[in-house]
Amino acid sequence: MAFKERVFSGVQPTGNLHLGNYLGAITKFVALQETYDCIYCVVDMHAITVWQDPAELSHATREVTAAFIACGIDPKAQIIFNQSQVAEHAELAWIFNCVARLGWLNRMTQFKEKAGKDRENSSVGLYAYPNLMAADILVYRATHVPVGEDQKQHLELARDIAQKFNVDFAKSIHAHGFGEAFFPLPEPIIQGPATRVMSLRDGTRKMSKSEPSDYSRINLTDDADAIAQKVRKAKTDPEPLPSEEKGLEPRPEADNLVGIYAALSGITKADVLREFGGAQFSAFKVALVDLSVAKLGPIGAEMKKLMQDPLYIDSVLADGSQRAQVLAAETMKAVKDIVGFVRR
Ligand code: AQP
DSSP states (O other), rough: OOOOOEEEEEOOSSSSOOHHHIIIHHHHHHHHHSSSSEEEEHHHHTTTTTTTOOOHHHHHHHHHHHHHHHHHTTTSSSSEGGGGOOHHHHHHHHHHHHHHHHHHHHHHHHHHHTTTOOOGSSHHHHHHHHHHHHHHHHHTOOEEOOOOGGHHHHHHHEEEEEEHHHHHHHHHHHHTTTTTTTTTTEEOOOOOOOOOOOOOOTTTBBEEETOOOOGOOOOOOEEEEEEEHHHHHOOOOSSSSSHHHSGGOOHHHHHHHHHHHHHHHHHOOOHHHHHTTHHHHHHHHHHEEEHHHHHHHHHHHHHHHHHHHHHHHHHHHHHHHHHHHHHHHHHHHHHHHHHHHOOO
């Protein structure tokens, strides 16, 4: 069956948005709105799978919304909203809790990383997180999901859940007039030179909001001085930059900075090395600071401006939630019929 093409993705309001979120996800969100109907969600229910201070959570929810708008997502043409305003996400997640298998969730590497050694003490929500993520996507029967490389495994799980639902309920899906399959198998969109931006302090670790050192990441709200300091202090090795991509393979920090430069300027890593091959890091870092400040400075400034008008931000979220709910409610009505729930 052909499904209407639709993009869905989300960002957690768990702290400062950084260059990884921007290059891995948000720049893709902006580009895709030219071609698709897009739904972009601030996933506050995912955020509380680990403890969040309530005041900071609402602040971060508004800040991610401001970042979406400041980066160029049009809140009128597309849908921007926060997850907790559309209860259908949680409703479908429960059904998916009953479709997904324990063995599938046991393989999720993000849970293992986030729970660490203290697994017994993690929330049940952190464990079931991928089922809620599948519900986020499939409650809109979305077909395309732009994400960073770290979310690939969760996307595969969402496809497995969609597939199992379609198979388990095949007869009922058919009987209710939905043809062969009710849910599409959503396609991940993971492309470009910065699908996994690494920490500036350690080229083997992902740049992340929860990393304690602020020097490990560039935040979207960092000013020019902060960006310059962080890039200058970024870990490198003593060799000059290679002239070909192959030369980056054993050098994670060099590879990361070249990837960031390429993504920010919209060129390939090979193009960057054609320009900077043989150069010392000191020279390359000066160019990277200039480029980062030129790209991120206006976004940070616009975010700060938007954050001064929380009523406007809340109105964007309210309007987006209403429009999202219309679509989600339609899916849930059908899902209830398919599953056999008696409804009003
Ligand atoms: N380092 C990264 N490189 C490329 N893409 C990244 N993303 C996150 N980090 C990188 C992508 O950004 C989107 C939103 O991520 P998220 O906020 O939902 O959560 P996350 O992946 O858990 O991000 P963080 O920053 O690492 O947060 P914490 O520290 O709270 O876990 C996703 O598409 C993600 O792939």
